[in-house]
Amino acid sequence: MKILAQAALKALRSLDWPLLAIxxxxxxxxxxxxxxxxxxxxxxxxxxxxxxxxxxxxxxxxxxIPLPRLMQLAPWFYSIGVVLLLGVEFFGETSKGATRWLDLGIVRIQPSEMMKIAVPMMLAWYFHRHQGKIGILDFLAAAFLLAVPFALIVLQPDLGTALLVFASGFCVIYFGGLSFKLLTPVFLAVVVVLGTVVYYEDQICQPEVDWVVLHDYQKHRVCTLLNPGSDPLGKxxxxxxxxxxxxxxxxxxxxxxxxxxxxxxxxxxxxxxxxxxxxxxxxxxxxxxxxxxxxxxxxxxxxxxxxxxxxxxxxxxxxxxxxxxxxxxxxxxxxxxxxxxxxxxxxxxxxxxxxxxxxxxxxxxxxxxxxxxxxxxx
Incomplete structure (x- = not known):
């Protein structure tokens, strides 16, 4: 009984009650x-x-699970996730035009989902190991760790999950000390691209125009956002x-x-x-x-x-x-x-x-x- 009581007490102490109430x-x-x-x-x-x-x-x-143990598992979790994403690329199952699932025999999994957790864990582990001496090379290494799973998920293609993985990883890099000044050119480039797409909507949304960097269905989603009435019974x-x-x-x-x-x-x-x-x-x-x-x-x-x-x-x-x-x-x-x-x-x-x-x-x-x-x- 004493052991059970101690286990129950430990379980209660492991909960954040305000978060649990929400x-x-x-x-x-x-x-x-x-x-x-x-x-x-x-x-x-x-x-x-x-x-x-x-x-x-x-x-x-x-x-x-003790937090230090989670931190030790972060590189393994990330590495396994990347290997599984490579497995999806070569051996994945295709459904509705997208290859996102991997059949392991006893279970069928979607590795891109685990990367929503694995990528920020890996980046947090990396910055923790290098805290106090983080330089530009560390940010480039972190960007590479983020770019690999992001690119593999985009290739499936699964843009929604890729954006979530990118967002969770980018937040770690930004909170790790990335200067906002370095983001200003990227922000301006995004504004210019979006403004160009909106201004030239009629020309670039024509069926014969190839957007190169996006699949056709992704192009149609953007064009539908700009003008949903163009295909009210379809897209x-x-x-x-x-x-x-x-x-x-x-x-x-x-x-x-x-x-x-x-x-x-x-x-x-x-x-x-x-x-x-x-x-x-x-x-x-x-x-x-x-x-x-x-x-x-x-x-x-x-x-x-x-x-x-x-x-x-x-x-x-x-x-x-x-x-x-x-x-x-x-x-x-x-x-x-x-x-x-x-x-x-x-x-x-x-x-x-x-x-x-x-x-x-x-x-x-x-x-x-x-x-x-x-x-x-x-």
């Missing part, structure tokens, strides 16, 4: 919206419930219907399970990437603000954990996890509201999917681990 609220809200999106308690609702249970179990496992259907759903929700929403766009099947992928349209139609502007407040609290808690972390590894990794949540929310809501291209990024704790929830559970477990870690003073 996650419980997000879980309840996510299951509520999923119940409406599927129109009841069908197999998808049951699956999502099991996914949440598994995510919380994995969260606890990650939270109780622009997702964006137009989701915008109609959000707008029809008004200030107060139509009420729980009363959304017409979703329940009449006008919103494609309403349980996954476009679940925010279902939520906004039924709960309106006030519901949307409440959801943003919850996400804001989650991100702020992650940043607070980063500020209070006792190691460089913990600070960089916690900051990256918090900003990863921000990118998830920003990109998903942006594409649903028609201000960003559709790139297939789920809404955290809301969209259906076990792999995405497992990744989020690991990220939250890492945050709890960093929050409760206290180095042993010799």
């Amino acid at each position: 996650l419980v609220l997000m879980t309840l809200l996510g299951l509520t919206v999923m119940h409406s999106a599927v129109g009841g308690t069908d197999w998808r609702f049951a699956d999502q419930s099991r996914h949440f249970l598994l995510a919380f179990f994995v969260l606890w496992i990650v939270a109780v 622009g259907f997702h964006t137009i219907q989701s915008m109609i759903a959000i707008g029809s929700g008004g200030i107060y929403g139509k009420g729980y399970m009363q959304g017409t766009q979703s329940h009449l099947n006008f919103i494609p992928e309403r349980t996954t990437d476009f679940i925010f349209a279902v939520y906004a139609e039924e709960f309106g502007l006030y519901g949307g603000i409440m959801l943003l407040v919850l996400y804001g609290l989650l991100i702020l808690r992650g940043l607070a954990i980063a500020v209070r972390a006792h190691t460089q590894f913990g600070r960089l990794l916690a900051g990256s996890m918090a900003m990863m949540f921000f990118v998830y929310v920003f990109v998903n809501m942006g594409m649903v509201m028609g201000i960003l291209p559709v790139v297939g990024v789920p809404l955290p704790f809301m969209s259906y999917g076990g792999t995405a929830l497992l990744t989020l559970g690991i990220a939250c477990g890492i945050l709890m681990n960093i929050s409760t870690y206290r180095p042993v003073r010799r």
Whole structure:
């Protein structure tokens, strides 16, 4: 009994209670919206419930692993992920025009998902090992460590996951001491490119124009963003219907399970990437603000954990996890509201999917681990 009591006490001490409270609220809200999106308690609702249970179990496992042990595992985790991405490139399974899955015989995995965690862990480990003597060569080495998995994921092609991996890794590099002055030319180049695309939309969106750096479907997504009405029953259907759903929700929403766009099947992928349209139609502007407040609290808690972390590894990794949540929310809501291209990024704790929830559970477990870690003073 004494051993069990000590184990239970250790388990309780490994949890960050403010973060856990936010996650419980997000879980309840996510299951509520999923119940409406599927129109009841069908197999998808049951699956999502099991996914949440598994995510919380994995969260606890990650939270109780000693932080120094996680830091030791970072290079191995990253190396295995890169090898698996190379395996996808040569032996992966193709589905719907993309090669993202790898069949290992006993399990079928998507290695790009693990890189959302492996890349920031590796970069945080690298900067921790070199803290106090970081120079330009270290930033170039970090950029290379980020560029390898990013390029392999883009080749699959999976631009949405590649952007999330890039964002989580870039945040580590920036928090590691990268000067904002070095980013100014990149920022100006992006503004020029975006301005050129918008100005010459009619010319560059013609079918015969090849964008070279992007696949045809990615070109169509950008052109559809600029003018959804150009193909309202085809490529622009997702964006137009989701915008109609959000707008029809008004200030107060139509009420729980009363959304017409979703329940009449006008919103494609309403349980996954476009679940925010279902939520906004039924709960309106006030519901949307409440959801943003919850996400804001989650991100702020992650940043607070980063500020209070006792190691460089913990600070960089916690900051990256918090900003990863921000990118998830920003990109998903942006594409649903028609201000960003559709790139297939789920809404955290809301969209259906076990792999995405497992990744989020690991990220939250890492945050709890960093929050409760206290180095042993010799």
